[in-house]
Amino acid sequence: MPSPDRKISESTVRRLSAYLRSLEALEASGAEMASSGELARRAGTTAPQVRKDLSTFGSFGKRGLGYPVVPLxxxxxxxxxxxxEWRVALLGAGRVGAALHTYPFFRERGFRIVAIFDNDPEKVGLRWDDTTIRHIDELESVLAGEAVEIAILTVPAAPAPALADRVVRAGVGAILNFAPARLELPPHVVVNEVNLAMELELLSFALTRSEPR
Amino acid sequence: MPSPDRKISESTVRRLSAYLRSLEALEASGAEMASSGELARRAGTTAPQVRKDLSTFGSFGKRGLGYPVVPLxxxxxxxxxxxxEWRVALLGAGRVGAALHTYPFFRERGFRIVAIFDNDPEKVGLRWDDTTIRHIDELESVLAGEAVEIAILTVPAAPAPALADRVVRAGVGAILNFAPARLELPPHVVVNEVNLAMELELLSFALTRSEPR
DNA sequence: CTTGGGTTGTGAATCTATTCACAAGCGGGC
DNA sequence: GCCCGCTTGTGAATAGATTCACAACCCAAG
Incomplete structure (x- = not known):
């Protein structure tokens, strides 16, 4: 695998993720080979796009046959x-945190939740599966002790930026942020924002423009 | 407001949504005017980008002064x-559905959840606030009766495509899909996918490429 | 009234991403 | 061994998004 030095765009990576899911469906249905056209159909893109995306990282297919499902x-x-395995901490043991914690994808894909934090004394000490909820005061020591690499923020907007700073200072390299707040962090930190407001507003924008005709 | 006919890109709309949040923060802090630079700093983009985005829809600013916060x-x-107001239905009364239902943003922004569905007989009949959970068998009649315009799918991947079809046939024009499944729907339907797997894989990709150096 | 610092609005230039087109390669059939 | 249908891999062309550069404008101060 060449693993190129040049920058890979976020949209390419999102598509790779979609190809992986398509391939897993194909594997489950017993297919051994998949053409770029088949992958494109399942992932919602075009055949040339699939080939270009994959060719960025190497030459995985066989001409005339397609891509071998399992090796790909x-x-x-x-x-x-x-x-x-990635060691993940959950900051915020509210409803969103609970929803994420029970999501089976985490285990299946090797994202292991090794720490959960909250500032509510009622919640501190509770166990979710085999992880005890810790108070946010213990953040730094627990993150270091558990060698956490990824933090997921499911806290309100107000405390989010300060918590992100603390988490980064404690050595965490990536943050998935569900709080509707912008985080300003050093460039080496990988941040990914999931903003429900934005997603819904995208819908209402599109509906508003399409309906009045 | 010119409201142009040409296509607006998704990234532009996402930024508009970010500007709106930035402006609300500015309003709360008492500011009357905001320059493109200030908005860019808060929304995480550049000043020319802010001006270009806004100029697509009209001329909202005053040269030398900036943009008036409240009117903008x-x-x-x-x-x-x-x-x-937008009339929204929630399909799936699990943890993700519960997290969304309690999110205050919905009320604040006029997204009104008027129907909740599940297929679990234990859940059907329960009330979340003042909305009764209905069985998924009643989907079509309730969607029509409540004049639902937006559906939010928080169901497992397997039933998602079929439910999306039913919802669209019942006249719903937009879907926010949290299920890790691709929906193939007629082009007039607005679909927005939120995929936790993708978001996490984006992080693990970036970490994998940055660490070994 | 004029000057000057500051800011918008926008065409042009640049940069990035997607799509196209086709040579190269594979395997099955004869 | 040699076509032939099929599919990849990729340079070139196109389309799309962002950044730049600057004229037009606004207000305040003198």
């Missing part, structure tokens, strides 16, 4: 960094 | 379609 799954997992 | 909030709300 392995290659994509390697590219996406899914062949190892 | 009103203009952005109008552009994003937030000046009216």
């Amino acid at each position: 799954i392995g290659s994509l997992e390697a590219i996406l960094g899914l062949t190892r | 909030i009103g203009s952005l709300e109008a552009i994003l379609g937030l000046t009216r």
